[in-house]
Amino acid sequence: MSRRLGTAPETGRTWRRRFLERGLDGMGDEPRPGVPRKITDADVERVIVKTLEETPKNATHWFTRSMAAATGMSQSSISRIWRAFALAPHRSQTFKLSTDPLFIDKVRDVVGLYLDPPEKALVLCVDEKSQIQALDRSQPILPMMPGVPERRSHDYIRAGTTTLFAALEVATGKVIGSLHRRHRATEFKKFLAKVDKTVPAGLEVHLILDNYATHKTPDIKRWLLAHPRFHLHFTPTSASWLNLVERWFAELTQKILKRGAHRSVQALERDIRTWLADWNEQPRPFIWTKTADEKVWRRPASLR
Template identity: 30%
Template sequence: MRMISEFTIELSDIDRRVLTQRATRVRSEVRDSLRARIVLNAGEGRSNAAITRDFSVCVDTVRKWRRRFSAGSVEGLKDLTRSGRPRRFTAMAVAEVKVLTCALPAEVAVPLARWSYRELAAEAITRNVVDSVSVSTVRRWLHADAIKPWQCRSWIFPRDPAFAFKAGRVLDLYDRIWDGVPLGPDEYVISADEKSQLQALARRHPTLPPAPGRIRRQEFEYRRGGTLAYFAAYNVHRGRILGRCAPTTGIEPFNALVEQVMHTEPYASAKRVFWVVDNGSSHNCARSIDRMHDAWPRTRLVHLPIHASCLNQVEIFFSIVQCKVVKPQTFRIWPHSRNDS
């Protein structure tokens, strides 16, 4: 005898259209498509047993979705809200771990420079914040608030009381203005500085170039050739560089750079040459201004504010040198300077 379900399905045109879309749409979830097809077949008057046989599902599954649709229409085919597993950690415990993360390890008597997930988990257990916690759980808590304890960003306060005046004066020079008067065609602006502590390292074996299926290979062992300092003078408006290397930094190698530039045209016959420098030991304080003017009366040494080397245009050139010349550190060293590392 045929069993008649107590939940008779009568589909409206709207319900039939929505269910047909779910059943035939390629990107529908499999579960949503199956539920829609069960209800559509039930709406055609087919029995639970026939639907079970056609879709290879349990008869209780067919009964469930027939009943749910009968009670709530299309909305009844949605999954019910689930309570999920009970929370293991209280909101207070999570907050205390985040507070611990935002403190430097030294502030809480931990001999570390920075936290890691594993160390935070261990410290939370030591402080009885939680009985136990996994590293992945701590990672998930911090990720929710985008807290990354291993990252840092350097900062510094401008402490030069004449910062605005000195910076404005240099920026005017970059715009070819001095004391409110435009510079003439025979006046030049030089940005100068030194790049110190350049290690001259020579690899024991030649570097192998990249090849199909192989990246460039560089020998790990090296020979030391000492350290060098690179002094550079950058013509701000013409983009020209004059430079020299020296064993160390200091007043004498900087003066040698100035002499090299001032004996080179067009600076040798210029009306004035402005030298923009930072407050490094090679050219700081008022004595450096007097010393340079006495040696080269047509020059004018202009200091940047303290901690404002970012305004020095030659730093852009140094960054290019660092990326394209210094790295990777492979130099050709004279035989008499080779020392094993």
Template identity: 40%
Template structure:
């Protein structure tokens, strides 16, 4: 006659812990199944019935029951594997950090995990650990180009002033040209006739007016000003922020502006495109309309950009408010200058 199985009993504390493990998704692949085995045994089921209910083999049931009886809840954790894991010496960590900060790889403009692992003769995992410990992210660019514009301060105050307190009965538009936008079929290296995208970004509503053109810069900018003039209510004045290009200084543009007095231009400082609010929108344009797109013609590319403009204005544009005063921006620039010196 077979000896009756010894009842499997859990203390209330262990039962509560095991029950909690079965409900935690992060533990589902490791401790969760082991906890279910013990909880089912504690409910009075035999090992064979546990196997049938949980669809596991008898050795698995006996293994985790034995481990629990020997070491309690700690026995359910994985035991250390044989062999000692590779460790990074302080000298090797120093070598990785020195390479990261003082050298550039021959194969690229910056370090990647695989390149550093190759140069330092370590594993990719060890490179990640060394970089994470020092908060190094070589693929992230944290540089700031310092403007040498002699009128930087005045221009900064003017532009930020428009953002902080837009004039009454007026619209503040941030304008820039994204050029050239190249249609590309991934089976071909290049297609002819790149298109330029002019965008006027309403800094208050975050809606955009766009126009695609293949004309020369002065002609294209003049045509875009005319497009804005017809698209915006004639009752509103237009305060326009431009980058520091020469297109708006041509005689044709100057003459047109004299005839349309509601346009008032503000030029962003040299090497300070970060101050022009439309730049972020143009970056989104590149990510959302071009990076994954396949365009066999300029017409297809233009249709994609026009669709993005229409959809973005309806679904994504939300009113925004600039809150940064000029003083902290001056401090950041002065600090950057001091760090370089």
């Protein structure tokens, strides 16, 4: 029993003995030594109800100080109650639900490609990371030292922007990339032509992409008619998390863009190309683990 409940064997023996001696009366807590409780269960309930159902008059959410003033308790008591019941009024998260009427069908289509890709075909996750800014700090970056993190000025100098078009191969993690100063249908068409040249002629090409207007222009549709081996699979609206290339963009942002300093767009593009080449030398695929039906009813946390 103790192993099933995750308790020490001695604890299990103690409760069993108390039940045999006094029945259900022996299962309650015995008086404990020390100072009696000053905060009653009613006090705890009052704090929880105020936290969940009310807001202070002069703020959008409760702080320990304002809740202590409203209840007559100490800030430390409020803090302990909030921690005990996993309440964090200072935290807030954002979300957006897709209103796509074909949401479930599109999720099943895309996830089906991830879990059971067609034979003699390549599945590519496609998107563009637009408006990547070449930023240089206004003062030199101070390097990390023992006990001191790297330091940089909060202000920066803009030197222009570029756009990265990327196609992530689901099976291997390799990425086809192309940099352009603009992100119109013209540039997307050039990128499709590059993908067409890169993928062996004997393979069908399945592209997973979002509903951006440049992906659906008449010129793009004419190009697709002239290249029938290309098949487009659109993610639902407001569901960019379904596209695995977004996870790859997060890697690029974290490792190159977030703390990078570039005095020109050319320098920025050079670093991106270098990082892309290094990635493709040792690519790492992102493994999708949830079925479509599991994914529809859970928040997107199954990328690893």
